[in-house]
Structure formats: structure tokens, C-alpha cells
Amino acid sequence: MTVEWILTPGRLSGAAALLGGYAAMCLAVAAKVRRRRRAEEAENAEPQGRAQAPAVLVVYASQTGQAEALARATARMLVDGGLQVRLLPVDKLTPAVLQQHVHSLWLLSTTGEGDAPDHALGFVQQLLPKQTGLAGHKSLVLALGDHEYEQFCAFGVAVHAWLQACGAHSELICVDNMNPQSLQAWQAQVERLRQDLRGAAAQESDWLQTPVGQPFVLSRRHLLNPGSEGGPLYLLEWTPQAGELPQWQSGDLVSLCVPAAADRPRDYSIASVTAEGCLQLLVRQSTREDGSPGLASDWLCRGMEIGTALPLTLRAHSSFRLGDNAERPLMLIGNGSGLAGLLSHIKARVQQGRSDQWLVFGERNPQHDALCADKLQAWRQQGQLERLDLAWSRQAQGPRYVQDLLRSHADEVKRWVERGAAIYVCGSRSGMGQGVHLALQAILGPAMVEELLAAGRYRRDVY
Numbered sequence: 210m211t212v213e214w215i216l217t218p219g220r221l222s223g224a225a226a227l228l229g230g231y232a233a234m235c236l237a238v239a240a241k242v243r244r245r246r247r248a249e250e251a252e253n254a255e256p257q258g259r260a261q262a263p264a265v266l267v268v269y270a271s272q273t274g275q276a277e278a279l280a281r282a283t284a285r286m287l288v289d290g291g292l293q294v295r296l297l298p299v300d301k302l303t304p305a306v307l308q309q310h311v312h313s314l315w316l317l318s319t320t321g322e323g324d325a326p327d328h329a330l331g332f333v334q335q336l337l338p339k340q341t342g343l344a345g346h347k348s349l350v351l352a353l354g355d356h357e358y359e360q361f362c363a364f365g366v367a368v369h370a371w372l373q374a375c376g377a378h379s380e381l382i383c384v385d386n387m388n389p390q391s392l393q394a395w396q397a398q399v400e401r402l403r404q405d406l407r408g409a410a411a412q413e414s415d416w417l418q419t420p421v422g423q424p425f426v427l428s429r430r431h432l433l434n435p436g437s438e439g440g441p442l443y444l445l446e447w448t449p450q451a452g453e454l455p456q457w458q459s460g461d462l463v464s465l466c467v468p469a470a471a472d473r474p475r476d477y478s479i480a481s482v483t484a485e486g487c488l489q490l491l492v493r494q495s496t497r498e499d500g501s502p503g504l505a506s507d508w509l510c511r512g513m514e515i516g517t518a519l520p521l522t523l524r525a526h527s528s529f530r531l532g533d534n535a536e537r538p539l540m541l542i543g544n545g546s547g548l549a550g551l552l553s554h555i556k557a558r559v560q561q562g563r564s565d566q567w568l569v570f571g572e573r574n575p576q577h578d579a580l581c582a583d584k585l586q587a588w589r590q591q592g593q594l595e596r597l598d599l600a601w602s603r604q605a606q607g608p609r610y611v612q613d614l615l616r617s618h619a620d621e622v623k624r625w626v627e628r629g630a631a632i633y634v635c636g637s638r639s640g641m642g643q644g645v646h647l648a649l650q651a652i653l654g655p656a657m658v659e660e661l662l663a664a665g666r667y668r669r670d671v672y
């Protein structure tokens with residue numbers, strides 16, 4: 210078939226406008242794809258960006274992904290601004306890499322009680338106690354934290370002090386609860402550095418604005434624990450209001466803001482895999498100490514009507530993804546709504562035809578709190594879950610917790626670790642997370658537990 214183009218001045222200008230618009234759109238899309246690719250390539254790779262520009266090192270330590278997301282945005286801003294950037298998680302940093310750079314940017318969150326994120330353990334043990342000669346080096350540290358913790362931003366502050374002790378000129382910004390003013394101050398500092406190194410005028414940039422989520426429709430809400438003495442726990446299913454379901458990996462999070470608390474995003478672990486065709490969350494309707502309902506959970510579990518939409522932002526959660534552990538047997542340990550993060554891993558593995566996974570899960574009462582029992586038993590019976598152990602804290606025989614199960618199966622725990630297993634823990638921090646940590650130390654020895662943490666074979670998403 211031949212298509213004849215007859216060009217008249219009118220048509221010509223119309224076609225030109227059309228083509229121009231289309232070309233602009235293609236260029237914009239291509240630029241966006243390039244930008245994303247550049248930022249992705251910057252990680253663990255040789256420096257990206259213009260070869261003649263000085264390279265800036267961007268280092269992050271993140272437990273739940275906020276510091277990581279900001280580090281990626283920072284790196285993207287610098288690459289777009291014409292600089293070379295090397296983006297590294299702190300566990301991949303060596304003294305030599307640090308010394309190769311004159312400028313470094315650090316985005317560091319504090320977790321636990323003033324602790325470094327789990328993946329930073331090797332850095333804390335091996336690099337922090339030693340001096341690395343950094344005379345002439347310039348660093349900016351963004352320390353993320355929450356002032357309600359006694360050790361506010363402790364890890365970021367410690368790294369800043371270490372950089373100074375090593376002879377670097379270091380500046381520090383502490384951020385309370387992702388405070389927008391402090392993040393603006395960071396953005397201004399980064400922009401100043403970009404200008405100093407490139408000499409060009411400032412470009413318009415909105416990189417730090419809270420990402421606007423994609424609207425998702427709440428399509429189903431299902432109570433998982435009818436009759437429970439604990440707060441009602443719901444499975445919420447969401448589908449995009451328009452377009453396709455975005456891709457995520459097992460272990461990732463969703464960030465959302467409810468209308469009554471629009472300034473405070475809440476994070477939830479994703480319980481489903483993309484192949485299920487919907488995004489699932491497990492949300493417990495919580496009550497505050499004064500008896501009033503928790504704002505976000507009350508909205509999600511009661512207020513929000515089925516069929517209405519809410520913007521959801523998907524957040525990569527590298528420190529809880531399978532990552533390098535994809536080929537290892539998995540021990541999945543958790544309680545309550547922590548099942549969400551563990552379910553996504555089991556589903557991802559079942560999809561790959563793997564069965565070398567052991568779930569150790571705790572709830573209150575076997576009659577009312579046996580969450581997703583049919584699914585778990587079906588996986589067990591079909592051999593897709595090599596082992597399943599459940600602990601009930603409110604049962605006639607007396608309370609039993611996941612840490613008790615681990616202790617009573619200590620030999621089996623050792624065998625799994627000897628087989629090369631990775632351990633993933635998801636759920637409440639104070640009771641379960643702490644108890645599991647102590648049980649693992651008792652069974653494997655503290656040195657082995659530290660080794661597993663440092664190697665990323667022991668990962669925790671506890672809250």
C-alpha cells in the first residue's frame with residue numbers, strides 16, 4: 210500500500226506542528242527513560258555522567274527505604290545537572306573508593322535505639338573504628354531520624370563525626386520525620402555543590418517533592434481475624450484506577466497518606482506479587498493509648514468506601530528484598546500484620562517453583578487469628594512450603610511465641626543456616642523482633658548472627 214502525502218502550506222504547518230508535538234513527546238519520554246536508566250546504572254558501577262566532570266560519591270544506609278529513595282533522587286539530580294555520580298549502599302563502600310572522591314554525600318537513617326541500619330553493620334564494625342585519611346575531602350551528611358527517639362539521628366551524627374575525625378570538611382543536616390524544610394535545606398546544599406562543580410546556573414528542580422502516588426481503587430476489604438481479642442486485621446486489595454498494575458518486587462512497601470493525616474505518610478508491606486493482578490496490604494485497625502482510633506488505619510479499615518481511590522506510592526525496599534538471597538533457602542519469621550512482607554516472598558518463590566522455605570509465624574489464638582490458614586496449609590500440603598510452624602500466645606496450653614519455637618527447634622535452625630539459608634523477620638519490633646534476635650544469638654552464637662546481618666543474610670522489617 211502506498212500512502213501519498215500531499216503537502217499544502219496549511220497541511221504542512223499542521224503536520225509540522227503534529228510531528229513537532231510528537232517529537233517533543235518522544236524526546237521527553239526518552240529523556241525520562243534515560244534519566245531513570247542513568248540513575249539505575251550509577252549504582253555499583255563506574256561513575257556515570259559526563260566524563261570530564263568531577264565524580265561525586267553518594268552513599269546511603271537505609272532500613273525502610275526512605276534514605277535510599279532520597280539518595281537515588283539526589284544522584285539523579287546531580288547526573289541531570291551534568292556531574293558524574295557513583296551511588297553506593299554503605300555496605301559496598303571501601304576506604305579506597307572514599308579516598309578516590311573529593312566530594313561525598315551521605316544519606317543515613319537511624320533505626321532501633323540509635324542504631325545503624327542492618328546492612329551498615331560491616332561499615333560500623335570495619336570502617337568506623339579506623340581512621341581513613343580524608344584531608345581535603347568534602348562531605349555533606351543528611352541524617353534521617355525521629356526526635357521522639359532518645360538517640361535522635363545517632364547514626365548520621367556518628368558518621369559525620371567520623372568524617373571530621375578523618376580530616377574531611379563535613380556538614381550535617383538532621384531531618385526529623387522527613388521534615389520538608391530540612392529536606393529543602395539538603396536540596397539547596399546539593400544544588401550549591403552542583404553549581405560549584407559545574408559552574409552553571411541553577412536549574413528548576415522538584416526532585417524532593419513527595420512523589421505523587423498513582424491512584425488505586427480499593428476493590429476488596431476482607432476481615433482476616435473475626436472474633437479476635439486483638440484489633441481487627443484486614444486484607445485490602447487495590448487495583449490501579451487507570452492503566453496497568455506497576456511492577457514491584459517481593460519485600461517492597463507502599464507509602465500512602467489518608468485525608469485526615471495528609472502530611473504524614475504511612476508505610477505498609479505489600480503482601481501480593483504482581484502476577485496476582487492486584488496489590489494487597491494487611492492493615493490492623495489500631496487504637497491509640499487514649500482509646501481513640503489510629504487515623505490511618507481507621508480510614509483504611511472503616512472510613513474508606515469500596516470502589517473509591519487513594520494515591521499509593523510504591524517504594525523499593527532493597528534491604529528486605531530477596532536480592533542476593535534469591536538462590537538461598539529462606540527462613541521467614543514473623544507475627545501479626547508482619548505476615549504481609551513474608552507472604553510476598555513465599556508467593557514469589559512459589560511462582561519460581563521453589564519450596565525451600567520455612568515459615569515460623571505467631572499470632573494470638575488458633576480459633577480466631579489463624580491468618581490466611583487455608584493458603585498456608587495448601588502450600589504446606591502441596592510441598593511448596595517445606596516447613597510451617599505456628600505459635601499461639603493465647604492458647605489453653607499457655608503462651609508460645611515464635612522465639613520459643615525457634616529455641617525448641619534449635620538444631621533445625623542451625624541446619625537451615627548451615628544449608629545457606631537467609632533469615633527474614635517481619636512484624637513487631639519490641640516483642641517479636643527483639644525476642645527472635647536473642648533466640649538466634651542463643652542458637653547460633655552472637656558472632657554468627659552478626660556475620661549473617663553484615664552479609665545481608667539476616668534481614669529485618671520490624672516496626
Ligand SMILES: Cc1cc2nc3c(=O)[nH]c(=O)nc-3n(C[C@H](O)[C@H](O)[C@H](O)COP(=O)(O)O)c2cc1C
Nearest residue numbers: 271272273274275276318321323354355358361362
Ligand atoms: C523501628 C524504628 C526505630 C527507629 N529508631 C530511631 C532512633 O533511634 N533515632 C532516630 O532518630 N530515629 C529513629 N527512627 C526513625 C527513622 O530514622 C526514620 O523513620 C527514617 O526516616 C527512616 O529512614 P529509612 O527508611 O531510610 O530507614 C526509627 C524508626 C523505626 C521504624
